[in-house]
Amino acid sequence: MESPAVEIIDLVKRYGRTTAIDGLSFSAARGAVTAILGPNGAGKTTTVEICEGFRRADGGAVNVLGLDPSRAELRARVGVMLQAGGVPPAMRCGEWLRLMSRFHADPLDPAALLDRLGLTEHVRTPYRRLSGGQQQRVSLAAAVIGRPELVFLDEPTAGLDPQARHACWELVDDLRGAGVSVVLTTHHMDEAEKLSDQIVIIDHGRVVAEGTPTSLTGAERQLRFRARPGLSLDELLAALPGGSAAKESPSGHYIIEGQVGPELLATVTTWCAAEGVTADDLSIERRTLEDVFLELTGRELR
Numbered sequence: 357m358e359s360p361a362v363e364i365i366d367l368v369k370r371y372g373r374t375t376a377i378d379g380l381s382f383s384a385a386r387g388a389v390t391a392i393l394g395p396n397g398a399g400k401t402t403t404v405e406i407c408e409g410f411r412r413a414d415g416g417a418v419n420v421l422g423l424d425p426s427r428a429e430l431r432a433r434v435g436v437m438l439q440a441g442g443v444p445p446a447m448r449c450g451e452w453l454r455l456m457s458r459f460h461a462d463p464l465d466p467a468a469l470l471d472r473l474g475l476t477e478h479v480r481t482p483y484r485r486l487s488g489g490q491q492q493r494v495s496l497a498a499a500v501i502g503r504p505e506l507v508f509l510d511e512p513t514a515g516l517d518p519q520a521r522h523a524c525w526e527l528v529d530d531l532r533g534a535g536v537s538v539v540l541t542t543h544h545m546d547e548a549e550k551l552s553d554q555i556v557i558i559d560h561g562r563v564v565a566e567g568t569p570t571s572l573t574g575a576e577r578q579l580r581f582r583a584r585p586g587l588s589l590d591e592l593l594a595a596l597p598g599g600s601a602a603k604e605s606p607s608g609h610y611i612i613e614g615q616v617g618p619e620l621l622a623t624v625t626t627w628c629a630a631e632g633v634t635a636d637d638l639s640i641e642r643r644t645l646e647d648v649f650l651e652l653t654g655r656e657l658r
């Protein structure tokens with residue numbers, strides 16, 4: 357049987373007295389997009405850098421395309437987009453990409469790739485003169501130029517404007533369409549939900565949840581609305597069908613769960629009217645990935 361694109365078993369990584377990765381295990385399937393999510397400092401970049409062969413683990417096992425990440429033969433088969441840098445500052449981005457393409461047997465056309473990522477007018481611009489978002493796009497292009505079997509993208513859309521984000525999403529979709537395995541990290545929950553087949557949420561160097569976007573968010577719908585903070589939900593709960601739940605989270609945002617149908621909707625709006633409040637932005641929708649993420653990893657800042 358073919359090995360997964362990435363297999364991580366009981367991974368441990370320490371920096372001095374900090375245990376950054378603490379027994380992490382998950383697999384990323386071939387031909388799929390796997391998103392690694394987690395709060396700042398959760399261990400995403402460390403994990404990806406170990407998979408890329410840039411860092412050594414202190415324990416556990418990592419296999420990339422069935423091989424140890426340090427194996428030189430992986431360089432031609434794996435594309436890597438780093439969170440920052442990696443490009444000589446004085447190098448023009450067109451030149452850089454042409455140079456990168458020469459390391460590969462069957463590269464993509466550098467000019468077409470730059471065009472796709474909206475960089476054509478900057479081909480002669482030295483890397484250091486590009487904006488942060490443009491530099492990101494050059495790094496993304498360099499990661500995929502060699503038609504890799506597997507691509508690691510560390511926060512590929514951080515700092516990108518909406519147009520560039522969409523171009524990046526399309527590129528990731530095309531990679532999947534071409535059978536490429538993609539492992540990415542992101543802080544954008546909408547991006548993870550939209551792009552990925554599999555999501556792994558990590559915190560404190562361990563997996564706290566994994567699954568498809570739908571298996572994580574569940575199929576059940578919620579009723580949500582905004583109103584003044586501090587409404588007393590006890591009376592509302594008493595009026596709702598048994599098995600319903602009501603909470604205010606965060607302040608001024610109300611979420612009602614249960615049999616979300618006409619009866620529940622009518623009860624909530626009638627109750628709001630009796631309280632003299634208007635239920636703003638009232639909607640019925642599934643839990644979002646962000647809800648799940650915050651429930652699992654908490655609301656404190658890291």
Ligand SMILES: Nc1ncnc2c1ncn2[C@@H]1O[C@H](COP(=O)(O)OP(=O)(O)OP(=O)(O)O)[C@@H](O)[C@H]1O
Binds near residue numbers: 376394396397399401
């Ligand atoms: N080179 C290093 N030396 C010492 N500690 C480090 C080093 N790199 C990371 N750490 C620590 O390891 C932990 C995990 O960091 P890592 O960068 O992997 O997290 P992350 O999930 O990628 O975070 P972010 O979302 O902020 O990019 C953090 O506590 C961080 O402070």
